[in-house]
Amino acid sequence: MTKEDIINRIWENLDYTKKQSGDIVETLIDCLKDTLKSGEKLKIGGFGVFEVRRRKARTGRNPRTGEKAAIREGKTIKFKAGKTLKLAIDK
Amino acid sequence: MTKSEFIAEVANRLKFLSYKDAGVVVNTFFASINEALVNDEKVELRGFGSFKVKERPPRIGRNPKTGKTVKVPAKKVPYFKPGKELKNLLDA
Numbered sequence: 001m002t003k004e005d006i007i008n009r010i011w012e013n014l015d016y017t018k019k020q021s022g023d024i025v026e027t028l029i030d031c032l033k034d035t036l037k038s039g040e041k042l043k044i045g046g047f048g049v050f051e052v053r054r055r056k057a058r059t060g061r062n063p064r065t066g067e068k069a070a071i072r073e074g075k076t077i078k079f080k081a082g083k084t085l086k087l088a089i090d091k
Numbered sequence: 092m093t094k095s096e097f098i099a100e101v102a103n104r105l106k107f108l109s110y111k112d113a114g115v116v117v118n119t120f121f122a123s124i125n126e127a128l129v130n131d132e133k134v135e136l137r138g139f140g141s142f143k144v145k146e147r148p149p150r151i152g153r154n155p156k157t158g159k160t161v162k163v164p165a166k167k168v169p170y171f172k173p174g175k176e177l178k179n180l181l182d183a
Contacts (some may be wrong), residue, residue: 001127019105027104037180047121063177075181079171088129090167
């Protein structure tokens with residue numbers, strides 16, 4: 001499934017034009033990005049929690065060549081699925 | 092941030108959406124992702140990241156309190172991989 005499928009779903013089920021549906025989905029994703037960028041935790045009931053976590057610097061390895069590569073310190077996102085979603089998936 | 096605050100932010104950014112409408116839209120958005128994942132489908136949102144279901148193989152676990160071994164059955168877990176754009180945004 002891609003963005004386009006979600007746009008279509010909003011367009012077909014709710015009372016918006018195709019253009020508006022597109023704007024809605026883009027804005028939603030922008031809101032998600034901006035929230036996470038600010039470092040804030042985002043809790044969506046019935047779905048899950050997005051959290052920004054610090055990643056320590058470490059030495060990784062290219063799995064294909066076996067070469068060592070430095071992974072620098074940074075931030076990543078941890079998504080933790082909510083109970084409802086977890087149970088629905090692992091049925 | 093909670094879902095209701097998130098809904099308010101979405102409503103704030105789109106003039107044609109009332110808070111109530113934004114609520115319906117946000118719920119539809121996450122419900123679409125939920126449904127796709129339940130159907131074992133991958134969800135790819137360009138610029139943000141992708142969601143997919145990963146299979147965990149069965150393994151022999153250990154009860155850390157008693158030291159007894161227990162069989163942990165195989166299971167499916169949802170997984171999110173942030174996209175390049177999102178990663179860069181965080182690390183800027």
